[in-house]
Amino acid sequence: MAGYMKSLRKRMADFKGTIVNSAIAGGTVAFEEILNHAVYYCPCVEKSELGSCYSTSSSQNSSYQCTRNPNRVYGLVFIAIPAVALFFLSLAAHPSLWKIVTGRRVRDRAVRARRDKICFTIVDVCTRSMIAPVVWVCYSLLDGKYYACSVTPLPYHFDGKTYKSCQNVARAAQLLYSDAYRDNSSYSQRAGWIVLGCSAFVAFIGYTLSRYFYPMTYYHAKYYDLYRMHEENEFDDEMNKKAQQHAEDNVKKFMEKHRAKKLWDRISTIFRFHRNCDQRALYSYLHEFILDEERNESPVIGNGVDTVATEATESNITETKILDTVAAEATEPNVTETKM
Incomplete structure (x- = not known):
């Protein structure tokens, strides 16, 4: 059993990227389902509101131009806006982007990243961030409701018996959609499968080309990835220990003496990062005060006489x-x- 679990962990480590991407896709689908059942409701449009634009319930005559504006905007918003939001959220979740951006204005010119590295990193991060938006668009099209709502003039079945007005639609326990709505929904599903297939093909070709031009062989690249991961973890652990010890020392030094109210007011003020006269980085007003106190208490070196x-x-x-x-x-x- 222990050997099996060890082998399973090794396999999971080998396919860590695939597992993470699958988790992102699964989370996106779950979020879409929750949104669909919680807040989605295609606006109701009556025949009188369409005027001469409406002729039949056939999907062939339910052209996009005839669609009433609320329906059009509502359907497109559900497809496009969450995809854009997921793209920027995924973009913000990549540390590589912030390694380039953070402090670049004040960074020493000699250690700034070259333009080719910056462009490569941005392209790589943007490509990885496209997983959630593409999954959202594909699943929205496969669901069919959003696209059908945006292009169908009369989404509900107004035949005089089922629904006579939008008030009947609002009171209905189970919504009955028109033939045009169902036809447009099937068109949406077809488009969704096409987008999904094309996206998978492009992603595979792009990943294959990136590995083809990789500067290392398979196991060397694997060792490189493992080293970077462990280095990052060790660096985080050491920084956590160092920061905790540094903070504990400063707090103990401050609390071991009776402090005046003005000192409590000083360390309680909102802090903005800056450096002291010795160009030492200051992390809080407490840190600044402790350094000033240590400087004042240190013995002064005499003059020549x-x-x-x-x-x-x-x-x-x-x-x-x-x-x-x-x-x-x-x-x-x-x-x-x-x-x-």
Whole structure:
């Protein structure tokens, strides 16, 4: 059993990227289903509101131009806006992007990343961030409701018996859609499968080409990825320990003495990162105060006169010690003779 679990963990590590991407896709589908059942409701449009635009319930005559504006906007919003939002959320979740952007304005010119590295990283991050938006668009088209709502003039079945007005639609326990709506829904599903297939093909070709031009072989690239992962984890662990110890030392130094109210007010103010006169990074007003206190309590180095006086005093003390030693040695033979 232990061997099986070890093998399973190894397999999961080998397909970590696939598992993460599948989790993103599954989460996107689950979110779409929740949104669909919780808030989706295609606006009701009556025949009188369409005027001469409406002729029959056939989907062939239910052209996009005849669709009433609320339906059109409502359907397209459900398809496009969540996809755009998911793209930017996925973009913001990639640390590589923030490694390039954070502090770039004040970064030393000699260590700034080259333009080719920046462009490659941005393209890579944007490509990875397209997973959730593409899944959302594909699933929305496969669902069929959003597209059908946006292109169907009369989404509900107004035949005089089923529904006579939008009030009947609002009171209905189960909605009955028109033939045009169902036909447009089937067109949407066909488009969804096409988009899904094309996206999978493009993603596979793009990934294959990226691996083909990779500067390392398979196991070397695998070792490189593992090293980067462990280095990042170790760096995070060490930073966490160092930051915790640093914060504990500063808090203990502040709390070991009675502090005036103005000092409590000083460390309670909203902090903005800056550096002191020694160009040391300051992480809080408490940190700044502790550094100032340590600087003020440190012994001050004297000027040249004081140094000379000190050296002269030390010289006199040394000379006195030497004379005492000589006198003691001269006295010892006399003491010996007396004993004899």
